[in-house]
Amino acid sequence: MKKTISALSRFLLGILLFLTLMPFYLLVMNSFKWSEGIVKHPFRLAEEWQFGNYVKAFGQVIRPMFNSAVVTFSVIALVLLVSVLAAYAFARFKFRGSALCYLIIMAMLMIPGFVLLIPQFIQINRLGMYNTFWGLIFPPAAASAATGTFLLRTAMEGISNSLFEAAEMEGATDLQILTRIAVPLSGPVIATIVIMTGLNAWNNYLWPLVSTTGPNTQQVTVALTKMVRTAMEGDGILFAGYVIASLPLILLFCFASRSFVAGLTQGAVKG
C-alpha cells in the first residue's frame, strides 16, 4: 500500500514536471528548424540544424539586450543604494518621525502599478525623460525600493548592536560602519534584492512599451514582440531570439539557484 502511494506520487510529479518543461523543449528544438519542419513535426529533432536562425536572431536582439542590461544593472544599483541608506537609518538611529517615514515608504506598495501608468508617463515626459534610460530606470526602481528597504531593515536590525557600538568606540564613521559591517553582514538579503529587482527589470514589458520608442532605448521584452522573419524561415528565428533573450538569466540561475529561490519567493512581499 505504502509503496503504491509512493510510486503514484512519483508518477504524478513526473507528469507535472514533463508538462512544465515540454514547452521549453519545443522552444529549443524548433529554434533550429525552418518553417516546414516546425509546422509538420514540432516534436521531432531537427533534420537539418539551422544554426543560421541564431545568427539572424542575434542581430535582432543583441542591441535591445544590451539596453536591457544597462537598465537592469542601473535599477539594481539604484535600489540597493537608496534602500541600504534608508534601512541603515531605521536600524541604527532613533529619530522623530521614524515611524511616519517608514509608513510613507511602505504605503505605496498598496497602489497597483497600472493606476500609476498614465501619470508616471506624464511625469517622465515633464522631466524630459521620455525615451531615455533615466525614464526606464527611475519608476521601476521606485517600485522596488520599498521592498528593498523593508528586507534590509529587518536584516540590519538582526545584526548585534554590540558590533555597531564597538565600531563606534573605535571612531568609525557611519559610512565605514555601513560599508564594513552593515552591508557585508546583510549579504544574503542583498543577493535576494539583486535577483528580485533584476528579474523584474529584465522581464518588465509594460513600462518600456509606453516609455520608449525606437531602437536606441528598446528593451529586449519589447523587441521580442517585434521580431521579423521571412515566411520560409518561419518562426524558428523568433524562437532562437526567445532562447537568446532567456539565456543570461538561465546562466545566472545555474550559478546561484539558492539565491534565485529566495529572490522569487521574497517577491511575494512586493504586492
Add this chain to the structure above:
Amino acid sequence: MKQKSLFKLIKPYLFLLPVLSLLIIFKYIPFGMSFQKSFYNWNGANLDTFIGFQNYMEAFQDRIFLQSIGKALIVMVVQVGITVSIPLVTAELLFAMKSKRAQYVVRTAFTFPMVVPGVVVILLWKWILGGDTGVLNNILNSIGLSQLANPWLGDTKTALPAILAIGFPWIGIAALGGMQFLVYFGALQGIAGDLLEAAKLDGVNIWQRFWKIDVPMLASQLKLMVTLVVISSLQIFESIFILTKGGPGTSTMVPAVYMYEQGFTYRRMGYCSALGIILFGFILILTVFNNKFLKKAEVVE
C-alpha cells in the same frame, strides 16, 4: 560644537532623503496627479478641463468597462483556484520524496522556467495555441480529434480560457504557481520533523496529515498567496495585451487593457485615471474583505 549636533539631528533624514525623493517624484506625485486628473477631461496635452464627477459617472455606465471587471473576476476565481491547488499538491508530492538530493534536483527543474521572461512564455504559448500551425491543434489532429482543433485565441468562446491556460500546469510561471510552489515547499520543510514523526507513530494517514497538520501549518502562506493573486489577477495585462489586445470583439477585454486603450490609443487620460482610481478602490475593498474573511475562516478551524 553646535554645528556638529545639528548635523547629528538631521543625519537620519539625510539617509532617508534618496528613497523618499525617489518615491515622492515617481510615486506620490503621479498618484496625486492621477487622483486629480480623474476629475478632468484631459488628453495629456492641450485639453484639460475640470468636469467634476463626469468621468466616474461615465465609467459606471460604460458597458465594456463593467464587463471587463466581470472578466477580471473570472480570472481572479480561476487563478485563486490554481494558487491553492496544483502548487500545493506539487509541493506535497515533492516533500514526500525521501531523497533530499532528488528533492533538490526536482525543485531546481521546476524553478528554471520561472526565470524565463514572461514575454517569452506568452509568445511561446501563442504558438502552442495558434490556429493553423499551433502545437495543440497539431496534437489533436494527429490523434484523430481534429474536430476539436480550434483557433483557440481567435474564437470569442475560447480566447479567455486559452489565455488562462497559458503555462499549464502553472508551476513554471513565477507569479501564478511557481512562487506559490516554492513558498509552500519551503513551509513544509519548516514543519518540525518531530510533529510529523509523532503523527506517523499515531497512525495518521496521508489524507489526515494533509488536512490536520499541513494545511493548518501553511495557513498564513496560503492566505498571503491568495491575497497576492487576488491583487495581481485583477491587473492581468501582459498576456492579454500581447495575444489578443482584448479581442476578438471584447471577449478578453480586462480592465488594465481597457485602461491602456482609453489612455494611450484614444488619449482619454482623464477618463483612464478615473478607471484606475475605481479599480484601486475595488482592489482595496477586496483585499480588506479577503483579510477579514480568511481570518474568520482561520478562527473556525
